[in-house]
Amino acid sequence: MLICEKIAEIRDFVRKRKGQGKTVGFVPTMGYLHRGHTALVERARGECGAVVASIFVNPLQFGPKEDFAEYPRDFDRDRRMLEEYGVDALFYPSVGEMYPCGFCTHVEVPGLAGCLCGRSRPGHFRGVATVVTKLFNIVQPDRAYFGQKDAQQVLVIKKMVEDLNMPVEIVAVPTVREEDGLAMSSRNVYLSPDQRAEAPVLYRSLQEAARVAAGGERDARRLVEMVRDRLSRVNGASIDYVEIRSLPDLKETERLDSPALLALAVRFGKTRLIDNIVLEV
Ligand code: PAF
Numbered sequence: 001m002l003i004c005e006k007i008a009e010i011r012d013f014v015r016k017r018k019g020q021g022k023t024v025g026f027v028p029t030m031g032y033l034h035r036g037h038t039a040l041v042e043r044a045r046g047e048c049g050a051v052v053a054s055i056f057v058n059p060l061q062f063g064p065k066e067d068f069a070e071y072p073r074d075f076d077r078d079r080r081m082l083e084e085y086g087v088d089a090l091f092y093p094s095v096g097e098m099y100p101c102g103f104c105t106h107v108e109v110p111g112l113a114g115c116l117c118g119r120s121r122p123g124h125f126r127g128v129a130t131v132v133t134k135l136f137n138i139v140q141p142d143r144a145y146f147g148q149k150d151a152q153q154v155l156v157i158k159k160m161v162e163d164l165n166m167p168v169e170i171v172a173v174p175t176v177r178e179e180d181g182l183a184m185s186s187r188n189v190y191l192s193p194d195q196r197a198e199a200p201v202l203y204r205s206l207q208e209a210a211r212v213a214a215g216g217e218r219d220a221r222r223l224v225e226m227v228r229d230r231l232s233r234v235n236g237a238s239i240d241y242v243e244i245r246s247l248p249d250l251k252e253t254e255r256l257d258s259p260a261l262l263a264l265a266v267r268f269g270k271t272r273l274i275d276n277i278v279l280e281v
Pocket of ligand 1: 056132
């Protein structure tokens with residue numbers, strides 16, 4: 001696996017592979033990889049002639065009081081995993097390479113970025129949209145792979161790609177879970193043993209609501225209340241949000257007339273976990 005720290009190097013790699021007629025699949029990450037990431041790589045490997053991954057902990061998408069400095073990092077382990085899963089080239093830029101002195105352009109998708117995680121993390125999706133635009137411009141992939149666990153991120157990126165006519169197909173890959181249902185996340189390592197034991201309640205409460213919706217409940221408020229009620233009884237958990245929003249535009253929804261996103265964010269101490277499920281009607 002080729003490791004490129006410089007934009008010019010990864011561009012050169014992609015240009016050569018495209019010259020050989022290969023489609024390029026791209027898996028952008030912030031590292032500290034888990035099975036959620038390797039599922040993205042496996043999907044890209046199955047669908048594309050060449051696979052590029054990136055590891056870049058993007059300072060732009062962290063708020064001033066968030067965990068940028070403490071975000072878990074383990075480059076050697078990540079590099080080995082990506083190599084094992086068949087990634088052809090890894091783009092591993094420094095902050096200076098991505099945001100040289102004087103950098104000042106940002107990309108915003110305000111319609112979708114102001115609710116759910118965007119409300120509790122102002123500026124987060126602006127940082128994501130900006131770095132993903134840069135990564136797409138640098139790598140110029142044919143397809144890019146993102147986890148459905150970050151459902152709002154996927155919708156923001158799809159809208160940005162559509163609005164700005166970016167020539168890349170966005171592929172959303174189903175959430176990978178631990179055996180007890182907890183969604184894989186690099187932040188799960190922050191959980192204490194007690195918090196880890198409680199955390200599967202997030203997915204269980206989403207599944208319960210999905211079952212009730214499938215059984216005919218159409219009142220979004222009642223479904224949200226059900227989930228909130230379940231979560232509020234969990235020791236040490238504090239609800240950031242539980243909401244049902246329309247797809248793909250994330251508008252507030254009172255009645256379920258078409259598939260909708262039930263999404264939540266819950267804090268266990270300092271660790272904020274997110275999860276979601278699509279309510280089929
Ligand atoms: O989902 C992530 O890991 C990040 O938000 C992404 C897409 C790599 C952008 O920094």
